Amino acid sequence: MIRILKSDLLKLKRKWIWFLVFLGPFGVIGLQGVNYGLRYDWLVRPENDHWKNLLNDVNMLLPLTLMLGIAIISSMTAGIEHQQNAWKQVLALPVTRMSIFTSKFILNLLLLAIASLLVLIETIILGLLLKFGIDFPLIAIAKNSFYPLLTALPFLALQTWLSITMKNQSLPLTTGILLALFSMYLPLLLPEGYEPLTFVQAGVGVGTIIFFLGAIDFMKRDVK
Template sequence: MLAVLQADLLKVKRKWFWLLVFLGPFGVISLQIVNYGVRYDYLLKQQPDIWAGVIENVNMFVCPALLLGITILASQIATIEHHQSSWKQLLSLPVSRLTVFSSKFITLLIMLFVSSTLLFIGTVLLGVGLKFGWTFPAVAILKNSFFPLLAALPVLAIQTWLSITFKNQAVSLTIGILGTMVGMTAYNAPDWFIWGWPLLSEKHEPIWFVTFGIIVGMAIVICGMIDFNKRDVK
């Protein structure tokens, strides 16, 4: 497993994927720099708790950036194997298909974890740059940075599954982009609509979305692994 994971990380290292990992949080924080630059006084009046205001405004863009990032990264990582027609060669190695599938998923998860870490750092630097001081609510910022990722694990599992299964990436990209577009405004969507979970809406406590995100995400990963193990991948 470790050898396959190292190989996958080496493949993405040679691509532009890490730039996308950086651009996600950079774009979210940049939008808030502009937002506060234009509406500084108004935003402070709207939310007397200045750090809570920063977290709230950052959170508005986390869900679409995360879902779109998952869609693009999953597609591009699978495309490496599809374009090089290396699936048969990869699966002929003395490693199980389950290991190959889980390695792709874990590679994506590592990249998104790095992106969430950069979002945490960026949020802190944004508040400090706005002269709100270094006394910031670290736990609240950590939750805002990592809870959406944990809640989005089912989406990550589905996009990994679709991207690996279909050589034509239009299928996975279309589903991912449509899910992102609907998920951006899915505050009142039914609980089964997983693309709305990263919003961490007020329908449930954030830990509800995290818990079910992990459980459902792992269940979908297992289903994807079973399907991939039986499928004739070309």
């Protein structure tokens, strides 16, 4: 498994995918930087919890950006083999299909985890630049940065599944874009006072199920 994952990582050298991993977090935090720069006196009032408000503002853009990132990254990592017609060579290696599928999923998850870590770091940097104080709520910032990814694991598993099994990436990308747009309105459907951890647990559970369904399908499918 480690050997396959290392091989998949090597395939990403000189690929635009690393640029996207850094661009997403920078875009989300950068836009909030512009927002606060233009409306600082309105947004930063003495009676406000500045760090809490910043996290809420970041969360307005993060889910959509994450969902689009999942669709694009999953398509790009699987597209390497599709573009080179290399799936038959990959499947001919002395490794199981389960290992190949798992490696792609872990690779996508790793790239998105790096992006989430960058969101955490850049959120702290932005707050410090805005003079919110050094007593920043690290746990709250970490939850705000990583909970969306854990909640979106079903989507990640689905996109990995579709991107690997379909040579034409238009359907996986279209599905990803539509679901990303739907995610913008998802908060309106959530009950008031909902517990984020509940959705994280549901995301991990449903994501695990979809992952195994995708792996089973991949093991049976004739991938070209």
